[in-house]
Amino acid sequence: MISLVMFRRILSIQSSSKQIYTIMKKLSQNSLNNSSTQTPLFQLYIQRHDINNAYRLFLKITNKSNYIYTTMIKGLISNNMLDKVLDLFDEMKIQPSRITLTMLFSVCARINDDRAKQTGRKFLNEMSKDFLNDNILLNSAINMLMKFGDVKNAEDLFQIIKKKDIITYGAMMKGYTLNKMCDKALDLFEQIELNLSNVSYSIIFNACAQLSNDRAKQIGRRLFDEIPENFKVNKYIQSSAIDMLMKFGDIKNAEILFKMFEQKDIITYGAMMKGYNINNEPLKSLKLFEEIKKNELKIDEIISLILIDTCAKIGIRSICESAVNRFPSYLYNNQYICNALISMWGKAGLVKNAQLIFESVDQPDVITYNAMINAYGKNRMGLEAIDLYRKMPNNLRNEISYICILNACSHSGLLDEAYSIFNEISHKTQQVITTMVDCLSRLFLFDEAKQLIEDYEKCNAPYSVMYMALLSGARNSRQTHLSQEIHKRMQLLFPNEKNHLISASILLCNISSSLGDHEEAQALRLDRIKEFGNKVKAGLSWTEVNGEVVQFTAHDQSHPRSKEIYAEAQRISAELIKYGHVHDASWITRPLGEHETAESVLCSHSERLAIAFNFIEGRKPSFIQITNNLRVCGDCHQATKLIAKIRQVEIVVRDANCIHHFSTNGTCSCQDHF
Known part of the structure; x- marks a missing residue:
């Protein structure tokens, strides 16, 4: 037997666990129980x-x-x-x-x-x-x-x-x-x-970033200006400050701060990339990712998720493929990554890729199911979405599941199925009811939508998003009186909800313009500017040709090959007219300028310029993909169907609402319901 004194002396020297275990066998049980x-x-x-x-x-x-x-x-x-x-x-x-x-x-x-x-x-x-x-x-x-x-x-x-x-x-x-x-x-x-x-x-910057109202901006900027020099080198403070400025929409100062950093780490890059995505600048985010690769920084889960979000915003298949090919292989075992990839492929219009990822997950959780249902819905595959929803275990379904499936029904015009699912939901939350209101409004069933809102308001405070869904449907059906009624009610009920009131005013203005009442539209526009300032979201389109991703705005002339692009747009327009297309001036939401025509304005929409860019130099692509940050206008939708047929090219356009697959037979997957 080894004595306790000897055992403690052995422990004091460098002994392996195996050696210690061997020695312990030689101790009596009483010794081992000794404190x-x-x-x-x-x-x-x-x-x-x-x-x-x-x-x-x-x-x-x-x-x-x-x-x-x-x-x-x-x-x-x-x-x-x-x-x-x-x-x-x-x-x-x-x-x-x-x-x-x-x-x-x-x-x-x-x-x-x-x-x-x-x-x-x-x-x-x-x-x-x-x-x-x-x-x-x-x-x-x-x-x-x-x-x-x-x-x-x-x-x-x-x-x-x-x-x-x-x-x-x-x-x-x-x-x-x-x-x-x-x-x-x-x-x-x-x-x-x-x-x-x-x-x-960092905490205060995060609070200001979440709020992003006038008070938060004032406090956040003042605090940022007063920050001690020794704290400015702290990467967490730097990242929080960048996030705050980006949430404020202050890209310029965020970029200035970013350039000041002598040694940028993966956290700083991540904050900047995320900020670009928030501000609808995914191409800049993609450029930063190239810097990360060049500087040989390790790509972690957070950066991968941000990059997937970047690719999803651009929505171009080749860009998505190029990005995911650079991921470390171990990331594909991460369920968060898989969920993000399902969403990305769905937004890029590659539902088969999304399905492959979904099927690779051994035990899909609620987020995985929701991502796949949403991918089907975005691509007008409502029946497939319903089939997957029915296969989903009941105990997994949550509010997001209900919203995704009702949206899928809405985008595919499956009213009976939407009603059936909606009636099955025992706890109808504010967001679920709003989604059903949106579904009814898209199908121009305004009485039913209004009744749903009235029933909700019997026990709850009014919710502005419900009215926006109703107004959007009224705008699509050009119902002037209903639109004016909704707009006035929103002004009464939500006087402090600036962003929604701006959006409502723009929709009402668009209806007046589409009906040719430009004086009324101009009066609405001036009232809005007087009350809220001239804050209108710019329309953007992205496309990719030969590895070059290009961004266009309406009437954009910034591209070095702008003359060729406009020349091609005019050739396409002439072909459209030859095949019987009449440019629909009702989709022009402002008075024409002195030297403008309906044709020149509509043919200069960002998506039309993006399409023309794909054809310059006599190229004959078999596939074109475009991403819009706003909803496609009716004239562009009709024109794109005809372009696909005339030039025998498949065109996929993702707008803010859904994904349009234009076939070479001159039809669109949305069946003109957008």
């Missing part, structure tokens, strides 16, 4: 990150001290074995120390399931009142409660703290931001009389 043996052995296991042996030994220790618990919990946390931490606390027989409780609250915040909430609240309620002067502990408790969504109890705890430090304020502000209460975060920020930490700046 003077167990404690140093336990410490050794922890030091060597042998967490499994440490945990087995921990379970054998009869008189566990807070030190032993704390050490074990640290080991479990570092090995991401968080559920076992909760197991320890379930069996804990002694009063936990402040340090132990602090770690527990942190673990409960990370797990954030029912069991974690129950455990965290239990130990918080039983906590000794002597601990109420420990800011580190209470900050951890506040963070936990905020993660639980328990804002009220977090606020009560915050008020108990007599000497609040900047970390305490940070925990509260971060919690408010997490719970979409950013105004409260800014209210609290304006009460702080302490020096801000680097974390404080």
Whole structure:
């Protein structure tokens, strides 16, 4: 037998786990149950990150001290074995120390399931009142409660703290931001009389970014201007500032800040790429990805998801294929990546690719099902969407599932199926009802849509998005009186919802223009500019030819081959007229200029220029793909059907509403329902 003294001496030298195990066999059982043996052995296991042996030994220790618990919990946390931490606390027989409780609250915040909430609240309620002067502990408790969504109890705890430090304020502000209460975060920020930490700046920038209203912009810009020089080099502050400026639409200053960074890391690139995507500048995002590759930075999951979003926004198949071919192979085992790829291929009009990804997932979760249903819906494959929805386990379906399938029915004109599914939904949320209103409005069933809104408002406050869906349908059917009625009601019900009122005014203005009442349209336009400023979203189209991705705006003359593009557009227009096409001036939403004609204006729409670009130099493509950021106009839709037939080319156009597949027989997959 080896003595305890000898065993402890052996532990003090560098012995392998195998050697220790061999020596332990030579010890008596009484020796192994001795705390003077167990404690140093336990410490050794922890030091060597042998967490499994440490945990087995921990379970054998009869008189566990807070030190032993704390050490074990640290080991479990570092090995991401968080559920076992909760197991320890379930069996804990002694009063936990402040340090132990602090770690527990942190673990409960990370797990954030029912069991974690129950455990965290239990130990918080039983906590000794002597601990109420420990800011580190209470900050951890506040963070936990905020993660639980328990804002009220977090606020009560915050008020108990007599000497609040900047970390305490940070925990509260971060919690408010997490719970979409950013105004409260800014209210609290304006009460702080302490020096801000680097974390404080990131939290406030994030709150301002989420709000992006006038107050948030004022606070965010002022704080950014006042930031200490030593904090400006902090990559997390830099990334938060870029994100905030991009959310404000301030691309110029975000770019200036980005260029100031001497050493750009993957986090900074990610913030900038995401910002470009938010501001509808995916080509710039794609360019930054090329820089990442050039600088040999490691492409992680976050960058991959941002790149997929970039490709989805551009929506060009060749660009999507080129991008995903650069992904590390291990990323295809990541379900978040697979879900994003399904969505991307759906938006690019390659439903078969989306199906292949979907079928490669062993156990599709709700996000995977929703992504595939949405891909079918975007491509007017309503019956396929319904079939997959019916195969989806009932317990997986959520609000997003209902929205995706109702949209799929809407885009394919499947009214009976939409009603059937809608009536099956037991809990009809605001968004689900809005989607059904949109479905009815697209099919010009305005009485039914209005009745749905009225029924909703019997127990709920009016919701502006429902009225926008109704107004959009009225615009498509050119119902002037109904449109005016909806617009007036929106002005009455939603006087502070600036963005929706601007969109409503634009739709009403378009209806007047389409009916030839340009004076009324001009009056509406001037009223809108007077009240809200001249904020109209510019129409953009992207296409790709021979590896070159080009962006066009209406009447764009920025491309170096602009003269050739316009010459080709005129040739196409002449062919259209020869085949009986009459340019529909009702889709022109402004008075014609002195030297303009209906033909010259409509043929200069961004998608028409993109189509012409594909044909310059006598090229005869068999396939053309275009992405629009706005909905296609009726004249462009009719013209594109005819171009596909005359020139025998398949054309896919994705607009803000859906994906149009124009066939060489002169038809569109949307069956003229857009």
